[in-house]
Amino acid sequence: MPKKLVIQLSQEATEKYLAYASARVEAEVNADCEPCGSTIQVEIGPAHYGSIAYAKSGGDYTELGEAEVDIVEVD
Secondary structure: OOEEEEEEEOHHHHHHHHHHHHHHHHHHHHOOOOOOOOEEEEEEOOOOOOEEEEEEEOOEEEEEEEEEEEEEEOO
16 A cells, blocks of 8 residues: 655644744845745654754754654555
8 A cells, every 4th residue: 555754843843933934034035035935854763762853044954843754554
């Protein structure tokens, strides 16, 4: 049966991402630039370590927090 990977940010990580992305878009618009979007990186660890999400801009990373990663079967 086929499977898909489902990644869900925690509530805290989602709030941090929204604050990060909003500030970034506002700064780009104020600099008369077209907003370029955001990159999210998720480091998937063994179950007992959990997974962590980061926002990335250039070479800078901002830790967002926990991410839940599941493999689910699809029809």
